[in-house]
Amino acid sequence: xxxxxxxxxxxxxxxxxxLMISVPAxxxxxxxxxxxxxxxxxxxxxxxxxxxxxxxxxxAVSTPDLGTFQELTALAEGAGALWAQVIAWDLLVGxxxxxxxRKLGLSPWLMGPLLVLTILLSxxxxxVFLALRAARRGADRxxxxxx
Numbered sequence: 001x002x003x004x005x006x007x008x009x010x011x012x013x014x015x016x017x018x019l020m021i022s023v024p025a026x027x028x029x030x031x032x033x034x035x036x037x038x039x040x041x042x043x044x045x046x047x048x049x050x051x052x053x054x055x056x057x058x059x060a061v062s063t064p065d066l067g068t069f070q071e072l073t074a075l076a077e078g079a080g081a082l083w084a085q086v087i088a089w090d091l092l093v094g095x096x097x098x099x100x101x102r103k104l105g106l107s108p109w110l111m112g113p114l115l116v117l118t119i120l121l122s123x124x125x126x127x128v129f130l131a132l133r134a135a136r137r138g139a140d141r142x143x144x145x146x147x
Contacts, residue, residue, distance in 0.1 A: 002052075005045050006080040012041040013091045020098045021115050024108040033095045042088035049081035057081065090122040097129045104136045 016038050019029040032038065050057055053075050060072040072078040094115055101111045110132075118125025 002049065002076045002080050005049060006076075006083055009042060009045050009080075009084045009087050012045065013038075013087050016091060017094060017115065017119055020094060021112045024098070024102075024111065030099070030102065033098055036092065036095075038095065039088040039091055042084050042091065046081050046084035046088065049077045049084060052077040053081065086122075090118065093122055093126055094118050097126070100129075100133060104133060106132065106136065 016033060019026070020033055023029050053072065056072045056075060056078060060068045060078075073082060097118060098111065098115065114125055114129060114132075117128065
């Protein structure tokens with residue numbers, strides 16, 4: 001069962017990514033991705049796997065060190081739970097980026113590849129987006145006159 005849950009985790013998030021990338025201007029897309037409830041199926045997978053290794057998980061998060069974390073990820077349920085957590089948080093980050101990009105008026109042609117980067121390597125995607133967001137906000141700010 002653990003292998004199956006691991007395998008389906010990404011597919012539970014994929015429809016939301018597909019909406020944001022493929023049909024960003026569709027009103028349904030914005031309505032759907034405005035809800036944090038999109039991650040509930042992923043959190044269900046996380047919970048099913050995490051309860052099976054809860055003592056090891058608790059040790060890894062309450063007294064973190066590399067060895068303890070390696071022991072947790074060596075367990076199939078531990079690795080599966082962490083994968084579900086990563087996919088859930090990546091989806092929430094992607095949804096936030098999508099919604100912010102709509103407010104900022106960023107092009108879907110720019111955001112599509114950036115969301116793909118976020119699916120694959122979310123920290124890099126988020127860093128690029130934060131830079132774009134800062135640049136856009138800076139460009140929108142009225143310039144102050146000296147003198």
